[in-house]
Amino acid sequence: MKFLINHTDPGSGARAAKIVTDHGEIQTPIFMPVGTAGTVKGISQNDLRELIQAQIILSNTYHLYLRPGTKIIEGAGGLNNFIGWEKPILTDSGGYQVFSLSNNRKISEEGYIFQSHIDGSKHTFTPENVVEIQRSIGSDIMMALDECTPYPCDYEYAKNSLNLTHSWLERGINQFKSSSAKYGHNQTFFPIVQGSVYKDLRKKSAEVVSSFGCEGNAIGGLSVGEPEEMMYEMTSIVTDILPANKPRYLMGVGTPANLVESIALGVDMFDCVMPTRNGRNGMLFTEDGIINIRNQKWSNDYSAIDNSGASKIGPQYSKAYLRHLIISKEMLGAQIASIHNLSFYLWLVKKARLKILDGTFSEWKNGILPNLRNRL
RNA sequence: GGGGAGAUACCAAAGUGGCCAACUGGGGCAGACUGUAACUCUGCUGGCGUACGCCUUCGUAGGUUCGAAUCCUGCUCUCCCCA
Numbered sequence A: 001m002k003f004l005i006n007h008t009d010p011g012s013g014a015r016a017a018k019i020v021t022d023h024g025e026i027q028t029p030i031f032m033p034v035g036t037a038g039t040v041k042g043i044s045q046n047d048l049r050e051l052i053q054a055q056i057i058l059s060n061t062y063h064l065y066l067r068p069g070t071k072i073i074e075g076a077g078g079l080n081n082f083i084g085w086e087k088p089i090l091t092d093s094g095g096y097q098v099f100s101l102s103n104n105r106k107i108s109e110e111g112y113i114f115q116s117h118i119d120g121s122k123h124t125f126t127p128e129n130v131v132e133i134q135r136s137i138g139s140d141i142m143m144a145l146d147e148c149t150p151y152p153c154d155y156e157y158a159k160n161s162l163n164l165t166h167s168w169l170e171r172g173i174n175q176f177k178s179s180s181a182k183y184g185h186n187q188t189f190f191p192i193v194q195g196s197v198y199k200d201l202r203k204k205s206a207e208v209v210s211s212f213g214c215e216g217n218a219i220g221g222l223s224v225g226e227p228e229e230m231m232y233e234m235t236s237i238v239t240d241i242l243p244a245n246k247p248r249y250l251m252g253v254g255t256p257a258n259l260v261e262s263i264a265l266g267v268d269m270f271d272c273v274m275p276t277r278n279g280r281n282g283m284l285f286t287e288d289g290i291i292n293i294r295n296q297k298w299s300n301d302y303s304a305i306d307n308s309g310a311s312k313i314g315p316q317y318s319k320a321y322l323r324h325l326i327i328s329k330e331m332l333g334a335q336i337a338s339i340h341n342l343s344f345y346l347w348l349v350k351k352a353r354l355k356i357l358d359g360t361f362s363e364w365k366n367g368i369l370p371n372l373r374n375r376l
Numbered sequence B: 001g002g003g004g005a006g007a008u009a010c011c012a013a014a015g016u017g018g019c020c021a022a023c024u025g026g027g028g029c030a031g032a033c034u035g036u037a038a039c040u041c042u043g044c045u046g047g048c049g050u051a052c053g054c055c056u057u058c059g060u061a062g063g064u065u066c067g068a069a070u071c072c073u074g075c076u077c078u079c080c081c082c083a
Helices: A045-050 A063-067 A070-076 A080-085 A095-100 A125-138 A155-177 A199-211 A226-241 A255-265 A274-280 A319-327 A330-357 A362-371
Strands: A002-008 A015-021 A026-029 A030-033 A059-061 A090-091 A104-106 A112-115 A122-125 A139-144 A186-189 A217-220 A248-250 A268-274 A285-286 A289-292
Touching: A002 A070, A002 A330, A015 A330, A026 A030, A026 A330, A030 A059, A030 A330, A059 A063, A063 A070, A063 A090, A063 A125, A070 A080, A070 A125, A090 A125, A095 A104, A095 A112, A122 A125, A125 A139, A125 A155, A155 A186, A155 A199, A199 A226, A217 A226, A217 A274, A217 A362, A226 A255, A255 A330, A255 A362, A274 A285, A274 A330, A285 A330, A319 A330, A330 A362
Parallel strands: A030 A268, A059 A090, A090 A139, A139 A186, A217 A248, A248 A268
Antiparallel strands: A002 A015, A015 A026, A104 A112, A112 A122, A285 A289
16 A cells, blocks of 8 residues: 655645555545445445545444355455445444444453344454454455543543553554455555543554554544544644654544544544435535435425535435435435435545645635534 | 214324323424444424413313213214114
8 A cells, every 4th residue: 555645735734645555546635435334325336436436435344244244255255346346445343343332342351252233142353353354354454453432431441441452453463464465455454543532642542553654544532422622632632643654544533524624634534424324314414514404494495405516416306305205214315315425525525635735725624614514 | 764883182092080281103393413233313292481380172062070081961073884
């Protein structure tokens, strides 16, 4: 994997760059649609390519391991073949499930034992076997196993958890170095900074993570309920330390405003379920603000969902029609909303990239932020 | 023509003397959702009031009772069965 910086914005930490993988190039800043179980919910790979113009998608080790299982994916020759997606894939390690399935798991130095949400069966994830599973999946970028701490989280817990994440990281890297790719294309491994909302822990974690010299680095454990300002503060502390010549990935973030703010802090990669999940639940993101399409006021608004040009599907359907579809729980409604939102997210990061390149990023950012937060 | 059942809030449907402004579901309205156990979850849904509360409701008109959606009588309407 290569990371080539085209331009760094002088007024902020924002960068426009290019990640080169064996499955193609990624123009950054980039948003990665989340396809947890080998599918971006409700969206065909073709729409991902043509309508949304996704450059890389994310998938999940935990979900794919439980179903369909690594044997099936290996049989297909890796996840790209299995799902019919020729562009890059990043896989999360399952670390987030340690957090989100916290009622059904036990953490130890060795790794974590969890119960399947599908059938209750017991399984173990270790820093090592998670690398092996991601070898079987064949993702271009694989993530280290970490513990995503909850918020709030007391200092002692955060500190101990961080030590565990760091020791897991070392083991994961060793496993990564002593194993090899299965399908002929290169894979890379990203470590994850943790440390909850404590400056010293974040700082230390960023230093530890940087010291491993991986090809890219991630920031985890944010946007889990802490105030937005705190998230930016932590991100800023970390991006100041993480090497500038490697991509920085802010995991699980976020709202359109979160993306723009974080790009200014030097973040290059994002992923979030918001455009798809909230889209399914009737929330639409546009250049002018956020629409809750279920609200009565849209019931007889026959204007296009979004005519700004940010999404190709926006002009094709009216607000009144989409409202009807969402309220009727019709599949097409979830699909249109998801395609539109993902298109908008990809449009937003592309726009940010262009503004960084032509030197007007900060100006553009200040102009668009109030709109992005606006409720229509 | 004869016999039977029933009328409850936007709809459906519980409740059959006080714990009923009335279970529950649907619908409606609003909110939440950030590395997806999520086409999910939460709240509100007679009127007025932020609220303690007050006022008007269970086809309709009367009656019994300290007290009625619940018991009695008349009326109106609906449905089912037999001719």
